[in-house]
Amino acid sequence: MTRREESKDPAFRSRKSLSDDEADRLIRNTYKVLLTRGMRGTVLYATDPKTRDFLRGLVRVR
Numbered sequence: 001m002t003r004r005e006e007s008k009d010p011a012f013r014s015r016k017s018l019s020d021d022e023a024d025r026l027i028r029n030t031y032k033v034l035l036t037r038g039m040r041g042t043v044l045y046a047t048d049p050k051t052r053d054f055l056r057g058l059v060r061v062r
Contacts, residue, residue, distance in 0.1 A: 002027045 004012045004023045012023050035042055046052040 002024045004020070004027065007013055007027065011017055012027060018026070035044075044055055046055055
């Protein structure tokens with residue numbers, strides 16, 4: 001779930017420039033790009049235990 005009010009980017013926070021659907025799509029795309037571009041790996045830290053458990057379930061450890 002995206003929360004546009006938590007974004008530091010003023011373009012995402014303004015409801016005049018982007019609809020909720022557009023902001024959601026752009027925020028998700030930003031994270032997708034960042035998480036798939038790590039050349040040697042990516043480190044994620046989640047402060048929320050539920051989010052941390054969810055992310056741990058997505059990772060396959062070799």
